[in-house]
Amino acid sequence: xxxxxxxxxxxxxxxxxxxxxxxxxxxxxxxxxxxxxxxxxxxxxxxxxxxxxxxxxxxxxxxxxxxxxxxxxxxxxxxxxxxxxxxxxxxxxxxxxxxxxxxxxxxxxxxxxxxxxxxxxxxxxxxxxxxxxxxxxxxxxxxxxxxxxxxxxxxxxxxxxxxxxxxxxxxxxxxxxxxxxxxxxxxxxxxxxxxxxxxxxxxxxxxxxxxxxxxxxxxxxxxxxxxxxxxxxxxxxxxxxxxxxxxxxxxxxxxxxxxxxxxxxxxxxxxxxxxxxxxxxxxxxxxxxxxxxxxxxxxxxxxxxxxxxxxxxxxxxxxxxxxxxxxxxxxxxxxxxxxxxxxxxxxxxxxxxxxxxxxxxxxxxxxxxxxxxxxxxxxxxxxxxxxxxxxxxxxxxxxxxxxxxxxxxxxxxxxxxxxxxxxxxxxxxxxxxxxxxxxxxxxxxxxxxxxxxxxxxxxxx
Amino acid sequence: xxxxxxxxxxxxxxxxxxxxxxxxxxxxxxxxxxxxxxxxxxxxxxxxxxxxxxxxxxxxxxxxxxxxxxxxxxxxxxxxxxxxxxxxxxxxxxxxxxxxxxxxxxxxxxxxxxxxxxxxxxxxxxxxxxxxxxxxxxxxxxxxxxxxxxxxxxxxxxxxxxxxxxxxxxxxxxxxxxxxxxxxxxxxxxxxxxxxxxxxxxxxxxxxxxxxxxxxxxxxxxxxxxxxxxxxxxxxxxxxxxxxxxxxxxxxxxxxxxxxxxxxxxxxxxxxxxxxxxxxxxxxxxxxxxxxxxxxxxxxxxxxxxxxxxxxxxxxxxxxxxxxxxxxxxxxxxxxxxxxxxxxxxxxxxxxxxxxxxxxxxxxxxxxxxxxxxxxxxxxxxxxxxxxxxxxxxxxxxxxxxxxxxxxxxxxxxxxxxxxxxxxxxxxxxxxxxxxxxxxxxxxxxxxxxxxxxxxxxxxxxx
Numbered sequence: 001x002x003x004x005x006x007x008x009x010x011x012x013x014x015x016x017x018x019x020x021x022x023x024x025x026x027x028x029x030x031x032x033x034x035x036x037x038x039x040x041x042x043x044x045x046x047x048x049x050x051x052x053x054x055x056x057x058x059x060x061x062x063x064x065x066x067x068x069x070x071x072x073x074x075x076x077x078x079x080x081x082x083x084x085x086x087x088x089x090x091x092x093x094x095x096x097x098x099x100x101x102x103x104x105x106x107x108x109x110x111x112x113x114x115x116x117x118x119x120x121x122x123x124x125x126x127x128x129x130x131x132x133x134x135x136x137x138x139x140x141x142x143x144x145x146x147x148x149x150x151x152x153x154x155x156x157x158x159x160x161x162x163x164x165x166x167x168x169x170x171x172x173x174x175x176x177x178x179x180x181x182x183x184x185x186x187x188x189x190x191x192x193x194x195x196x197x198x199x200x201x202x203x204x205x206x207x208x209x210x211x212x213x214x215x216x217x218x219x220x221x222x223x224x225x226x227x228x229x230x231x232x233x234x235x236x237x238x239x240x241x242x243x244x245x246x247x248x249x250x251x252x253x254x255x256x257x258x259x260x261x262x263x264x265x266x267x268x269x270x271x272x273x274x275x276x277x278x279x280x281x282x283x284x285x286x287x288x289x290x291x292x293x294x295x296x297x298x299x300x301x302x303x304x305x306x307x308x309x310x311x312x313x314x315x316x317x318x319x320x321x322x323x324x325x326x327x328x329x330x331x332x333x334x335x336x337x338x339x340x341x342x343x344x345x346x347x348x349x350x351x352x353x354x355x356x357x358x359x360x361x362x363x364x365x366x367x368x369x370x371x372x373x374x375x376x377x378x379x380x381x382x383x384x385x386x387x388x389x390x391x392x393x394x395x396x397x398x399x400x401x402x403x404x405x406x407x408x409x410x411x412x413x414x415x416x417x418x419x420x421x422x423x424x425x426x427x428x429x430x431x432x433x434x435x436x437x438x439x440x441x442x443x444x445x446x447x448x449x450x451x452x453x454x455x456x457x458x459x460x461x
Numbered sequence: 462x463x464x465x466x467x468x469x470x471x472x473x474x475x476x477x478x479x480x481x482x483x484x485x486x487x488x489x490x491x492x493x494x495x496x497x498x499x500x501x502x503x504x505x506x507x508x509x510x511x512x513x514x515x516x517x518x519x520x521x522x523x524x525x526x527x528x529x530x531x532x533x534x535x536x537x538x539x540x541x542x543x544x545x546x547x548x549x550x551x552x553x554x555x556x557x558x559x560x561x562x563x564x565x566x567x568x569x570x571x572x573x574x575x576x577x578x579x580x581x582x583x584x585x586x587x588x589x590x591x592x593x594x595x596x597x598x599x600x601x602x603x604x605x606x607x608x609x610x611x612x613x614x615x616x617x618x619x620x621x622x623x624x625x626x627x628x629x630x631x632x633x634x635x636x637x638x639x640x641x642x643x644x645x646x647x648x649x650x651x652x653x654x655x656x657x658x659x660x661x662x663x664x665x666x667x668x669x670x671x672x673x674x675x676x677x678x679x680x681x682x683x684x685x686x687x688x689x690x691x692x693x694x695x696x697x698x699x700x701x702x703x704x705x706x707x708x709x710x711x712x713x714x715x716x717x718x719x720x721x722x723x724x725x726x727x728x729x730x731x732x733x734x735x736x737x738x739x740x741x742x743x744x745x746x747x748x749x750x751x752x753x754x755x756x757x758x759x760x761x762x763x764x765x766x767x768x769x770x771x772x773x774x775x776x777x778x779x780x781x782x783x784x785x786x787x788x789x790x791x792x793x794x795x796x797x798x799x800x801x802x803x804x805x806x807x808x809x810x811x812x813x814x815x816x817x818x819x820x821x822x823x824x825x826x827x828x829x830x831x832x833x834x835x836x837x838x839x840x841x842x843x844x845x846x847x848x849x850x851x852x853x854x855x856x857x858x859x860x861x862x863x864x865x866x867x868x869x870x871x872x873x874x875x876x877x878x879x880x881x882x883x884x885x886x887x888x889x890x891x892x893x894x895x896x897x898x899x900x901x902x903x904x905x906x907x908x909x910x911x912x913x914x915x916x917x918x919x920x921x922x923x924x
């Protein structure tokens with residue numbers, strides 16, 4: 001129908017240019033590619049097992065410092081959901097010698113602040129400051145990590161903040177779709193426990209907070225990253241001095257999940273919702289697998305870039321949605337592939353049809369060499385961009401370290417991307433995007449979408 | 462063990478060093494080469510050889526503020542049309558050209574400009590300049606393309622506003638409540654019916670009126686040779702014809718004389734939210750730079766007054782957000798603007814309590830002179846944040862500032878004078894600025910009233 005329309009309309013195309021019938025020009029090729037080398041880095045290891053990586057980068061007088069600790073939601077028992085997040089909140093509440101206000105003011109005088117973020121596998125403590133304050137920020141971060149005060153006076157306030165944030169998240173269509181999707185893939189694992197019950201959160205004690213941190217922090221689990229413009233000898237000295245006497249702690253916990261997925265549809269009812277928030281996905285290979293980088297090529301071609309097939313189809317051709325995308329989401333020795341989209345309610349079924357159509361098509365015929373080359377250039381270009389900012393460089397290095405990947409993962413990244421063939425892309429799609437195991441979660445107006453989506457799987461009551 | 466010694470001494474040492482020597486982070490200069498083509502196109506070149514990439518940004522001097530009446534959201538809908546086809550690049554071809562050459566791209570519509578930008582491997586500079594010139598020359602769009610993008614944009618409004626708790630709060634809402642002139646106070650994402658009403662004739666007319674070289678700035682930042690770039694720019698852009706630009710409408714806001722208060726129901730939200738706004742001093746005035754520092758005192762960073770009061774001391778919320786121009790920064794706009802602070806809180810905390818707490822911090826700035834230590838700290842935060850802006854998104858942040866200063870001030874060199882303008886702000890100026898611009902009668906409060914009914918899905922979590 002869409003095609004027919006556009007054919008009919010060719011006769012009345014609006015031409016806004018003055019020269020409408022000249023031959024189309026091709027874009028100029030540009031000049032020769034410049035060499036790209038990964039920014040050079042130095043690493044050091046302290047006796048307590050703490051690693052540090054220093055990457056001089058750029059000309060702006062700023063430096064980013066980030067301590068990454070192997071501690072996060074993975075370390076939570078079933079009755080400790082978000083305990084690690086609460087621990088993270090507490091790290092900003094002062095040390096044995098500094099109140100939270102003193103911490104904040106000291107960081108501000110360096111042009112930054114202490115930012116703590118807690119994820120599935122890792123917690124990070126970051127400060128981005130003017131270059132001359134790099135060593136002082138190392139010292140401040142070390143104090144936050146080594147000597148947290150965990151003041152009980154702040155416990156009720158921080159728990160109440162978390163309870164409020166939980167409530168706000170539970171009203172967000174994306175957050176609740178993600179939560180259901182995760183809980184289905186990881187039924188008995190911390191990765192599947194995205195939200196805590198409110199009463200659980202309310203019950204946490206200061207002793208639980210302290211014990212959790214003490215049981216998981218230590219030099220052996222910590223990696224300090226420094227990127228930007230800085231005085232390397234002084235930074236190195238600050239790292240040795242301020243982290244040197246810290247205890248080693250225990251080795252990182254390894255708890256690899258066994259994710260599952262079933263071809264069935266879960267609808268979270270949101271009566272009157274103008275859009276259906278959709279997650280379609282399944283467990284897939286993780287960064288430790290040799291095919292992982294190749295999978296990223298397949299993903300970028302299928303749904304993971306603006307020019308990808310699914311985005312071209314359901315956005316640029318059909319107009320069903322604004323910001324669809326697919327991605328590979330990785331944790332330690334674990335990953336899933338997911339296509340997500342917020343789709344206008346009355347075309348939810350048609351959009352799912354097109355998504356499966358594109359998966360089928362890629363599984364049954366290899367892409368052209370030209371299409372694949374475009375995607376390979378795109379991924380190679382993105383890799384250069386990822387290496388073109390201090391925080392981007394730190395992200396890549398810490399990804400590599402978390403997953404225990406060899407240097408060659410990065411040094412041979414571009415080469416590996418370009419080695420993928422069209423037939424391999426087809427095989428990767430067939431092997432890893434198994435439609436019969438596709439878990440579908442939709443937050444939307446159940447009455448209006450139930451019938452539309454029934455043909456794509458059993459709708460759970 | 463060894464840990465006790467270094468903590469205080471080291472940081473004091475660093476601080477002393479910095480204040481004694483002035484620190485090595487001051488005096489950083491952005492290279493700026495500025496010229497105009499005969500057709501009026503403003504061009505800024507700013508080399509940076511850190512990484513083998515270039516950012517190309519084209520800014521048109523047309524924002525949603527002055528889009529046509531009866532066509533709310535049109536400036537933004539039009540932005541989407543710029544990706545739908547030009548003379549030499551059909552639908553999807555511009556996007557593919559950038560991505561298959563290893564780059565990223567986007568466009569955005571703001572109060573006073575619409576921008577288009579790409580970050581690509583350095584050797585593709587010519588390719589991208591050619592493509593930008595091609596779509597500045599003219600579009601080639603069908604009704605199908607327009608219909609398709611009307612659907613895409615309506616989905617954008619749904620995902621960001623209509624299907625989202627707190628959607629539009631306060632970035633889209635507050636200008637509509639605080640301003641009185643239609644140009645500043647209409648729904649710039651667009652009424653869905655008015656988006657639907659847009660025609661191909663509207664698209665043609667809008668392009669003809671605003672998308673001309675004499676209404677645009679082109680900025681290149683990154684790893685390139687300026688002489689070579691100048692030659693390429695001239696080659697592709699020199700022969701584009703300028704247009705007769707319409708006179709600028711009156712976008713001024715009358716001085717606000719009484720405080721205003723509004724409330725908005727949100728059926729998707731389950732916790733209340735609170736926002737407070739004040740009209741900014743005119744751009745580039747001494748008071749404007751003073752507001753740049755006041756924003757640092759009150760709102761930016763963990764040490765800021767409002768965070769300390771509302772988060773740390775009183776526990777009303779987990780964060781206070783906001784600043785000057787929620788859709789950008791204090792440099793990339795050109796007209797009336799708001800300083801806004803907002804937060805999410807519990808039903809147990811009445812809006813009046815929040816308002817009083819915020820006003821009490823503000824009142825300190827209106828009655829006392831700020832001490833030197835506080836000013837120094839705010840200046841350092843300002844400079845550090847400013848550098849972050851320059852660095853943001855692989856050099857695009859630098860392009861954004863240069864384009865704004867070229868487009869609005871005809872003076873991109875100003876990028877290197879901002880630190881100095883901030884340094885000139887005195888405690889007396891801060892106080893007088895706060896007295897005039899943070900006075901209660903210049904204030905608009907917006908209270909978001911949550912009316913969400915918990916669905917069947919959620920009782921397992923309820924109390």
